Amino acid sequence: MSFIILTTGLSWYDKLVEKIPEGQLFSWRAVFDAIPDLLGHLPTTLGLTLAGAFFGLILALVFAIVKINRPKVLYPIQAVFVSFLRGTPILVQLMLTYYGIPLFLKFLKLKYGFDWNINAIPASVFAVTAFAFNEAAYTSETIRAAIQAVNVGEIEAARSLGMTSFQVYRRVIIPNAAVIATPTLINSLIGLTKGTSLAFNAGIVEMFAQAQILGGSDYRYFERYISVALVYWVISIIIEQIGRLIEKKMAIDTPKISQDTITGDIR
Template identity: 75%
Template sequence: MLVFFALVLVLLALAVWGWHYLIDSGQYDGFLRSLPDGRLFSIRSVFSAIPNILERLPMTLWLTFWGSIFGLALALLFAIVKINRVPVLYRLQAFFVSFLRGTPILVQLMLTYYGIPLLLRYLKMEYNLNWNINDVPPIIFAVVAFAFNEAAYTSETIRAAIQAVDSGEIEAAKSLGMTNVQIYRRVIIPNAAVIATPSLINTLIGLTKGTSLAFSAGIIEMFAQAKIIGGRDYRYFERYISVALIYWIISIIIENIGRYIEKSMEIKSPDNITLKEGELANDQD
């Protein structure tokens, strides 16, 4: 997953560098002047807002990165607890997954945005802790909400992938004296990753688009930036087209990198070995 994000960030960094080059060289301004600027609908307004919206791209990627990393870790924990039916934890996991999959992500975002400060105030009053709750950035609340929502859906994908691993490989690892942790780390997780990668890529694309809801928690990401720009001249429709194009391009980049990684992780079948008639006769002798 870290390698995947590294490739995504490199490609996006190159794209942003090329974009800044077009702006600094004046070529983009010339392109904007060539576009029609209608009164009812302005194509020029669609593309003129893109540079300002891209200024918030790092925030969107930040939310996506940490939401997916923590979500993947929680999903793996949820999947292991469910497979092994760990006492007490199994019931808690079933409750959390059912709740998170049965409520909208926007509701979960609001619950974390208002609920976590209440919890922190309670701990401060109960244990006389010396901290300032107002110093906690709202980004933390958004990451928590995205991570738990991601874990609720991804845990089932990981569980199915783990259970699809050949039991013979697991038995072979046990016969070699590996512990359960070593079996998961060296046998189960690498094999399950190959199976789960396509679904995880789709989930990552969904999370990237879902970060647009972070504006509800007071976070200025790309969608919030488009909304702010639209409020200046009431060209909301054009600005929303601008941010839609950006999300679309990001999704295409993630999808193509995911396909590349999926092909690189594919377990290839051995080539058919053809024996010459002379070799076959010698083997029979």
């Protein structure tokens, strides 16, 4: 936010950019001139990322628990649903969500007479829904592996103290699994941040959409794409560094079984 204020509220950045030579085939001035405009849409990108990650993490935990316990009714549904999410492109899922949810709500409105304005639902709701389910489909495997890597002795000790299954998950399994899964979850967050660039297909003006708008105004598409690539690169580096600080704070010492099972992004 402070960078946005400095680059838009003061003239120093504009003066600095004006000193960059304007090329005919390629212009570095166009690259850096676009950055303040792109940062103006950074809150939209971060909002989609954080909301998708939050709801995706909750869904992933549910999917992981269902896969571990394998209830007769829920497990087949979860298996088919996750297989569909992992077997189809995120862009297709975004379009299915963008057009499918309003169609489903319209059906409920006609059948049950619900009085709501479907057109008033912001496009960001559909985008977050698609990102959350897609993220959950992949992250659930990370969480499942992390849960199964928790020391069985700690789980048995908790049960011997009279804890219920819910208490065992809340006090023992989830805290330990979170420590194991954190490095991979940080990588997933970086991937989700980059994936939000698809939100422009749902009419959301985030950073990538703004880059396209700027490119269309002067046909400097290549320069604008370099601008947005630099911004995404810096954001990814920041998230990675924050992840390392979290790992040090939590004193993460991932067991070998966890490293063999969950390291890397399976996407």
